[in-house]
Amino acid sequence: MTKMFIAGVLALVVGPLCVSVQALTIEITEGQETGMPIAVVPFQFQGQQRPSEDIRQIVSANLYRSGRFLSLAPDNFLRHPTSHDQVRFRDWRLIKAEALVIGRVKQVNDGYEVSFRLYDVYKQKQLAGYIFTVGSGSREIRQIAHRISDYIYEALTGVPGVFDTQIAYVTTEGSGNNKLYQLKVAQSDGHHDQTVLETSYPVLSPAWAPDGKHLAYVSFGDDKRGATIWLQNLYCQNCKREKLLEERVSSPAWSPDGRRLAVTLYRNGNSDIYIIEISTRRLRRLTKHPGIDTEASWSPNGRHLVFTSNRSGRPQIYRISAAGGRAERLTKVGRENLNASYSPDGKQLVMVTKQGNKYQIGVFYVDSRELEILTDPSAVESPTFSPNGAMIMFATQKGGKGVLVAVSADGERQNILRVHQGEVREPAWSSRKQ
Amino acid sequence: MQRIFHFTLVLLLSVVLVGCAANKKKAAADVEDSSVNVQSDSTLQGLSSDDSDSGQTLTTTDNTLDLDDPLGTRVIYFEFDSNALTPEAQRIVEAHAEYLARNPGMAVVLEGHGDERGTREYNLALGERRANAVADLFQMMGVMSDAVRSISYGEERPVAMEHDESAWSLNRRVEILY
Numbered sequence: 211m212t213k214m215f216i217a218g219v220l221a222l223v224v225g226p227l228c229v230s231v232q233a234l235t236i237e238i239t240e241g242q243e244t245g246m247p248i249a250v251v252p253f254q255f256q257g258q259q260r261p262s263e264d265i266r267q268i269v270s271a272n273l274y275r276s277g278r279f280l281s282l283a284p285d286n287f288l289r290h291p292t293s294h295d296q297v298r299f300r301d302w303r304l305i306k307a308e309a310l311v312i313g314r315v316k317q318v319n320d321g322y323e324v325s326f327r328l329y330d331v332y333k334q335k336q337l338a339g340y341i342f343t344v345g346s347g348s349r350e351i352r353q354i355a356h357r358i359s360d361y362i363y364e365a366l367t368g369v370p371g372v373f374d375t376q377i378a379y380v381t382t383e384g385s386g387n388n389k390l391y392q393l394k395v396a397q398s399d400g401h402h403d404q405t406v407l408e409t410s411y412p413v414l415s416p417a418w419a420p421d422g423k424h425l426a427y428v429s430f431g432d433d434k435r436g437a438t439i440w441l442q443n444l445y446c447q448n449c450k451r452e453k454l455l456e457e458r459v460s461s462p463a464w465s466p467d468g469r470r471l472a473v474t475l476y477r478n479g480n481s482d483i484y485i486i487e488i489s490t491r492r493l494r495r496l497t498k499h500p501g502i503d504t505e506a507s508w509s510p511n512g513r514h515l516v517f518t519s520n521r522s523g524r525p526q527i528y529r530i531s532a533a534g535g536r537a538e539r540l541t542k543v544g545r546e547n548l549n550a551s552y553s554p555d556g557k558q559l560v561m562v563t564k565q566g567n568k569y570q571i572g573v574f575y576v577d578s579r580e581l582e583i584l585t586d587p588s589a590v591e592s593p594t595f596s597p598n599g600a601m602i603m604f605a606t607q608k609g610g611k612g613v614l615v616a617v618s619a620d621g622e623r624q625n626i627l628r629v630h631q632g633e634v635r636e637p638a639w640s641s642r643k644q
Numbered sequence: 645m646q647r648i649f650h651f652t653l654v655l656l657l658s659v660v661l662v663g664c665a666a667n668k669k670k671a672a673a674d675v676e677d678s679s680v681n682v683q684s685d686s687t688l689q690g691l692s693s694d695d696s697d698s699g700q701t702l703t704t705t706d707n708t709l710d711l712d713d714p715l716g717t718r719v720i721y722f723e724f725d726s727n728a729l730t731p732e733a734q735r736i737v738e739a740h741a742e743y744l745a746r747n748p749g750m751a752v753v754l755e756g757h758g759d760e761r762g763t764r765e766y767n768l769a770l771g772e773r774r775a776n777a778v779a780d781l782f783q784m785m786g787v788m789s790d791a792v793r794s795i796s797y798g799e800e801r802p803v804a805m806e807h808d809e810s811a812w813s814l815n816r817r818v819e820i821l822y
Contacts, residue, residue, distance in 0.1 A: 385805065412800035414764050428768075434753065436795040437768055458772075458795075461765045474769065476796075479776040481769040502769040518766055524725065525766055549763040562763055569761070589807070591763050607807075636764075 234379070234400030234634065237626045238275055245280040246366060248273060249307040252284055253326075254292035257317025262348045265315065265324065268355035269362065272373045272399065275625055276363060276600070277618030282307055294327060294336070302331045309337075309366055313358075321345040326358050328365055337365045349402045356397065372596045373398055376640045377603070378406070378416040378425055379614060383632035393427055395444065398639075400627050406442060407451075417462045418640040425638075426454070426462035426471060439473060441488075455491065463507050463515075465532075472496070472506035472515055483517055485532070496534055507551040508532070516540065516550045516559060527561060527574070541574065543581050549592060550574070553599045560584075560593040560602050571604050584617065597641030605635040714739035720778070722816040724759070727773035729781065737778050740820055741785035748788060754778050755819040756796040759812035764798055771796030774818050 250270045255261075266284075273279040284290075288301040291312050302310050313326035325341040338361050344354045353374060360371030377400075381392045391413045396403035407413060411430040414437070418425060423445045428437050439454040439462050454462070454471070461474040465485075475484045475493075483496045483506045497503040501521035508515055516529050519537065527550045528537040540559075541547040546569075550561035556576070563572035568587030574580070584602065593604035596616070603616040608626065612633030616625040628634060720733035729737060744750055756775030758767035775794035782792050804811035 412797070414768070414798075414800075430797070430800075434793070434795060436772075437798075460768055474765065476769070476772050479773075479780065481772060502766065502773065504769045505763065505765045518763075520725070525762065546762070548766050589760070 234394075234396050234403050234627050234629055236275070236400045237628070239624050239626065243280060245274075245278050246308050247280045247282055247306055248309040248311065248362075248366075249282045249287060249302055249305070250284075250311040251287060251290050251292070251313070253313040253315050253324075255315050255317075257315075257322075259317060259346075261315055261322055261346065261351050263351040263355065265313065265351065265355040265358070268352060268399075269311065269359045272356065272359035272371075273362065275399070275616075275623060276371075277620065277623030278363070278367055278600075279309075297329065299329070299331055299334045302329075307331050309362075311358075311362060318343070322351070324351075324354050324358075326361075328362050338362070349397075352397060352401055356399075369600055370598045372598045372601070372639070372641075375597060376418075376422070377614075378418060378427075378638040378640065379634055380413050380416065380636040381629050381632050381634050382612070393425075393429075395425070406444065414636060415461055416636055416638040417464055418638050419464045420466055420468045420641070422640045424468075426464065428460045428462065436476075439471075454486065454488075461504050461506065465508050466510055466512045472508065472517075474504040474506070483515070494534075496530060496532075497537065499537075505549050509552050510554055510556045516552070518548045518550070527559065540576075540579065541581070542579070544572070547572070547574075551594055553595045554597060555599055558595075558599075560595055560604075562591055562593060571602065573602075585615075592636050594637060594639055596639050603637045603639060605637060715743055718820045719817050720820075721813060722774055722818075724761075724812070724816065725770070727770065727777045729777055734781070737781050737820075738785065741782045741787050744782065744791060745786040748791065750822060751791045751793070752782075753821040754792060754794045755801075755821060756794065757801060757815055757817050757819070758799050759815040760799045760802065760807070761812065762799075764800070768796050768798035768800075771798045774816075778818050778820070 250266050252266050270281040274281040282305060286305050288304065289298065291297045292314055297312065308331055310329040310331050311326055313324065316323045321344050323341060323343050327339040328337045329335065330337050340361060342354050344350045356373035359373040363371030375398045376395050377398060378393065378395045381394060383390045389410065391409050391411065392405050393407040393413045393416060394403045394405050406425065409429060411432065414428040416425055416427040423443055425442050425444060426439055428439055430437055436458040437460040439459050440451045441454055442451040443449045458476040459473050463472040469488060471486050471488060473484055473486055474481050480500055482498065482503050485494045485496055486492065499519065499521045501519055503517055503519045505518040506515045513532055514529050515532055516527055518525050519528050522539065525546045525548045526539055527541040527547045528539050530537040544563040544565050546564040548562045550559040552559055559574040559576060561572050561574060562569050563581060565583065566587065569590050570587050571584040571590050571593045573582045573584055588606055590604050590606045593602055595602055600619050601616050602619065603614060605612060606615055612635045614627040614634050614637050714736040717736045720736050744752060754775040756771030758770045772794065775796055779792050779794050783789055802815045804814040
């Protein structure tokens with residue numbers, strides 16, 4: 211599984227095998243100290259060789275970063291229970307914890323057995339409990355910590371967690387003729403990043419297929435023919451990446467069933483949206499307007515696409531049926547609106563909006579047509595919902611360098627993801643659990 | 645009063661492969677700076693928008709390059725969010741079109757670019773339009789379409805890196821590359 215993934219990705223890197231030194235670090239800045247107080251007790255360890263990762267710390271940090279929880283400090287815990295019969299709920303009511311997590315890590319054979327239990331402190335009952343077997347690698351152990359975080363998050367909020375997910379993004383280093391681009395994939399907290407592509411040509415618009423295995427992206431070749439879309443299976447050891455079409459095409463967006471891509475084709479001096487059937491490469495034209503039509507994105511039920519068009523003068527968001535027909539303008543507020551994509555429940559769009567002179571991230575309610583501004587004005591682009599709709603990630607500049615920001619839907623927590631050297635941009639958030 | 649709480653998690657990947665650094669692809673210089681040999685043309689017809697008839701004949705001597713010569717200008721600029729040719733741009737494009745129409749063996753690449761504002765995909769389409777605006781004028785003036793190739797880099801290849809209008813105005817361009 212994960213070993214194949216590592217092998218498959220490394221085999222596809224252009225050039226020699228390269229372990230990335232561009233670690234993506236995450237930094238949390240938050241406004242208010244709100245959230246459900248949760249106590250994650252240090253896990254008991256049985257064995258000789260401790261795991262290379264601190265599961266308790268990862269779980270605690272994940273929950274805190276989501277904006278829904280306040281992770282209480284272990285120094286304040288009266289006791290450190292590690293089994294069900296050791297739990298005294300009174301200890302936890304005293305420090306105002308509403309939820310409690312205990313766990314164990316036991317060394318076995320080539321790895322570990324990891325178990326945890328989640329309790330509702332006030333109802334005094336267990337809400338969840340699981341046991342996993344995992345290898346000893348750091349990546350796998352972190353992944354288990356993310357899965358545990360997801361179980362806890364969902365049990366307490368009713369919303370699926372997105373800790374055990376991947377993000378794809380583009381980093382750049384250097385400038386001018388020495389600029390180097392990398393297309394990378396990492397765990398949701400930026401750890402264990404791997405390079406999918408390294409090139410001196412621009413890379414844009416990574417897009418995950420619904421299966422979480424395939425990535426589409428735009429890159430330029432040295433054939434001076436311009437932007438083109440590549441498809442890559444990150445989990446296939448011997449597969450090469452494939453070009454989608456032998457002509458200029460960009461802005462890939464996967465249909466919810468994973469069988470088609472909406473793309474922007476540049477034909478006859480025009481940029482229009484087409485739908486391409488991946489298995490046959492058959493094209494169907496969706497927009498026919500002489501203006502710029504680009505940045506298509508599918509609704510979760512596959513029935514509509516939203517896209518950016520400047521047919522009324524400046525770029526605005528339009529919606530069209532996937533079967534074709536008339537495009538309806540959605541955005542009436544704002545001088546420009548671009549790069550829209552749906553929330554997982556189909557009720558909102560996140561987009562880049564220009565109200566005054568600067569660009570901001572806006573959330574557009576499809577039914578009421580209201581636009582809510584989410585960020586302060588700055589250079590923002592490529593916003594995307596997290597797979598559970600609870601967070602929005604986008605690219606911006608901080609301190610003159612490109613960074614990614616993940617903000618919880620209520621604005622309570624803001625996480626900044628940066629690379630040590632260079633800049634990061636173009637986030638894409640996959641929903642697939644590994 | 646908001647309390648900003650700063651909490652940093654740092655990951656260090658410890659491995660640096662020397663092979664990585666040594667084998668990084670050399671960035672190709674995309675813009676080939678091959679200049680047209682103006683000296684070989686003893687007669688050039690400069691077209692000015694003020695001239696109603698065939699205009700002047702410009703002669704270049706061997707060692708001088710007439711900087712007012714629109715053929716010596718290889719970049720034209722655009723207004724924000726526009727692919728319309730300004731009168732100045734039109735003058736330059738027409739000069740190149742004339743030259744190309746008279747020299748059917750020459751081929752040219754038109755690179756369209758935009759400033760960083762807006763989104764990358766939108767700017768990719770805008771750069772394409774700008775290059776096409778030039779290509780369309782070329783075609784209208786008799787240049788063979790297979791002598792012309794258009795390519796857009798959107799906002800990805802700026803010449804000026806600052807985040808202000810003076811930089812942006814330099815980046816909204818089409819480069820005419822022989």
